[in-house]
Amino acid sequence: MRSEFDFIQNIKTKYALTRVGDDCAVLPKDSRTDLVVTADMLVEDIDFRCGWTTGKFLGQKALAVSLSDIAAMGAEPRWAMLSIAVPKRLWDTDFPKEFFDGYYRLSTKYKVEIVGGDVSRSPDKFVIDSIVAGEVFKGKAALRSGAKPGDGIYVSGPLGGAAAGLAMLERGERYSASLPGWKKTLLLKQLAPLPSSLGAELRKLGASSMIDLSDGLSSDLAHICNASGVGARLDANLIPIHREIDGLNLTSHEKFDLALNGGEDFELLFTVDEKKISPKKLGKFFRIGDVTANIDIIELIDGKRLQILQPKGYRHF
Amino acid sequence: MRSEFDFIQNIKTKYALTRVGDDCAVLPKDSRTDLVVTADMLVEDIDFRCGWTTGKFLGQKALAVSLSDIAAMGAEPRWAMLSIAVPKRLWDTDFPKEFFDGYYRLSTKYKVEIVGGDVSRSPDKFVIDSIVAGEVFKGKAALRSGAKPGDGIYVSGPLGGAAAGLAMLERGERYSASLPGWKKTLLLKQLAPLPSSLGAELRKLGASSMIDLSDGLSSDLAHICNASGVGARLDANLIPIHREIDGLNLTSHEKFDLALNGGEDFELLFTVDEKKISPKKLGKFFRIGDVTANIDIIELIDGKRLQILQPKGYRHF
Numbered sequence: 001m002r003s004e005f006d007f008i009q010n011i012k013t014k015y016a017l018t019r020v021g022d023d024c025a026v027l028p029k030d031s032r033t034d035l036v037v038t039a040d041m042l043v044e045d046i047d048f049r050c051g052w053t054t055g056k057f058l059g060q061k062a063l064a065v066s067l068s069d070i071a072a073m074g075a076e077p078r079w080a081m082l083s084i085a086v087p088k089r090l091w092d093t094d095f096p097k098e099f100f101d102g103y104y105r106l107s108t109k110y111k112v113e114i115v116g117g118d119v120s121r122s123p124d125k126f127v128i129d130s131i132v133a134g135e136v137f138k139g140k141a142a143l144r145s146g147a148k149p150g151d152g153i154y155v156s157g158p159l160g161g162a163a164a165g166l167a168m169l170e171r172g173e174r175y176s177a178s179l180p181g182w183k184k185t186l187l188l189k190q191l192a193p194l195p196s197s198l199g200a201e202l203r204k205l206g207a208s209s210m211i212d213l214s215d216g217l218s219s220d221l222a223h224i225c226n227a228s229g230v231g232a233r234l235d236a237n238l239i240p241i242h243r244e245i246d247g248l249n250l251t252s253h254e255k256f257d258l259a260l261n262g263g264e265d266f267e268l269l270f271t272v273d274e275k276k277i278s279p280k281k282l283g284k285f286f287r288i289g290d291v292t293a294n295i296d297i298i299e300l301i302d303g304k305r306l307q308i309l310q311p312k313g314y315r316h317f
Numbered sequence: 318m319r320s321e322f323d324f325i326q327n328i329k330t331k332y333a334l335t336r337v338g339d340d341c342a343v344l345p346k347d348s349r350t351d352l353v354v355t356a357d358m359l360v361e362d363i364d365f366r367c368g369w370t371t372g373k374f375l376g377q378k379a380l381a382v383s384l385s386d387i388a389a390m391g392a393e394p395r396w397a398m399l400s401i402a403v404p405k406r407l408w409d410t411d412f413p414k415e416f417f418d419g420y421y422r423l424s425t426k427y428k429v430e431i432v433g434g435d436v437s438r439s440p441d442k443f444v445i446d447s448i449v450a451g452e453v454f455k456g457k458a459a460l461r462s463g464a465k466p467g468d469g470i471y472v473s474g475p476l477g478g479a480a481a482g483l484a485m486l487e488r489g490e491r492y493s494a495s496l497p498g499w500k501k502t503l504l505l506k507q508l509a510p511l512p513s514s515l516g517a518e519l520r521k522l523g524a525s526s527m528i529d530l531s532d533g534l535s536s537d538l539a540h541i542c543n544a545s546g547v548g549a550r551l552d553a554n555l556i557p558i559h560r561e562i563d564g565l566n567l568t569s570h571e572k573f574d575l576a577l578n579g580g581e582d583f584e585l586l587f588t589v590d591e592k593k594i595s596p597k598k599l600g601k602f603f604r605i606g607d608v609t610a611n612i613d614i615i616e617l618i619d620g621k622r623l624q625i626l627q628p629k630g631y632r633h634f
Contacts, residue, residue, distance in 0.1 A: 025432035027396060030347035039448060041400040041435040079344060083358040083446045115342035118358040118446070129400045129435070129446035131356060 023069040023212060026141045036141055037133045038069035044125040052169045055095040057192040059102025066132035067110055067195035068266040072212035074142035074203025075134035077112045083129040085122035142203045142210035144227035149293040151208050151271040153232055154285040156196050159217060160255065161242035163262020165190030182244040193266045206277055207270040216263040218309050221298055231294030236302035240286045340386040340529060343458045353458055354450045355386035361442040369486045372412040374509040376419025383449035384427055384512035385583040389529035391459035391520025392451035394429045400446040402439035459520045459527035461544035468525050468588040468608040470549055471599065473513050476534060477572065478559035480579020482507030499561040510583045523594055524587040533580040535626050538615055548611030553619035557603045
């Protein structure tokens, strides 16, 4: 049984899909602008469970996942297309309507125009394909491939919240308005994430490479290293852990594992040449390590201990 | 149980998806060019059956369906994205590879660059979303809404072949290279259609409205009438029936029904102001009737009999 990753790699190699592999494809739009485009397919019982979420949350997430890819290119989102396959059992429920409400509401918030898509029946599972296009100054899209040894490595926010929310769902917790705030926060990180709106700002600041944290820090950093031909050294004590995770009864090792390997936080991971930028401008981001010249090697320093990381990012539930 | 049509109409009305409803969304690209974009979702056991087709045929069809939408806008296809959800049972078979081969081969033939997409697991069904973008001179996309009373109504080729192929599959026939030619032709019309390459030419000739025949002549003509605020009068004796259908043991009424109501022929249906164009240029197309001022009324004339059509196009199998 090949993994999804092998399967995709195989497709890329065979069909020379050279533009595939970054968060978005980059296409010429006009003399000043490039178009960046992404598609994200979400499948019921692979990427979500209808009993764990609401239509509204799911609609928001379907768009957020794609908006996060647009942000990771340093682009501004412009338009979206939405294809869905809806099983009979949901047809006459409020679920599709709420799904559209959630998708539409987030599209309004991020000024994305929904221009089309497709609606089909499905024998049993709800399937969503969300396509979003954005714009960025020509040749300026933030890629995974620009990291240089010596650059600092940053994340845009605390990590592990979405994975903690998933763990809560897996052991039977469900979202309700009456839950304590910290539980709602973690569940919403998983069920209805908000994409970062800092992508374009980070590109302007001069991020040398960027990716959104969908698979998890260890995996997504490996993607940057691989695309850039570099390595990385992370400082375990600098990796920001979502503070609501403290509400869960976890060891510090377990908490750290959520932040390092948990997926779907949809924060931005980026590298930057700190000689070219005033430290003040990076003040609101979290510096977690340094780019090295050890190609594809990710080191994790914890005090005096050094460990070589094996990527073991998120593989969906 | 609402129909797919009601469901989509409801979405369009509620979310003011004004650009949805034509074959493609039309978006500004640069000062001279518009981008047209379409998404088509195909779901196993709704839109196709793996046991009735091959990976290669299905890949070709997945792209052809979208290319046909691009042609219907009078545009030239440029790039494609492909999202697929693949169930475990197919993962280690040749099916996905052959599917990509079929998609890729047709993309090469139509000069479409595959720029990205998504690959996901699926619990059971193979699901495909094919997104294709094309280009057309600014403001010149052929829409459904331009038909005028007095225009002639034309189709680009004979009809009913794909529906005949579907009927053959439904009663147990399967494609094989050893079948007689006429059977292969009809099965391939259903399993591996080729999109029309005449869309851009028809736009330049001055088609006043255009749509591709995916739902069936009666339904798709109703879409044009509805979008244009006109009616239509069809001459039953002018509707071209795919000649290989003669191989099937059908009454003339049954054959005519395949051509009038059968879907997925992916020919182009268009209207044209015949005062503005030399008849010679329309010589290779089939004139089937006239646009009238009777809004949303489609009349069918058969000798002296006149019948008002109820759209009963293709609803998939």
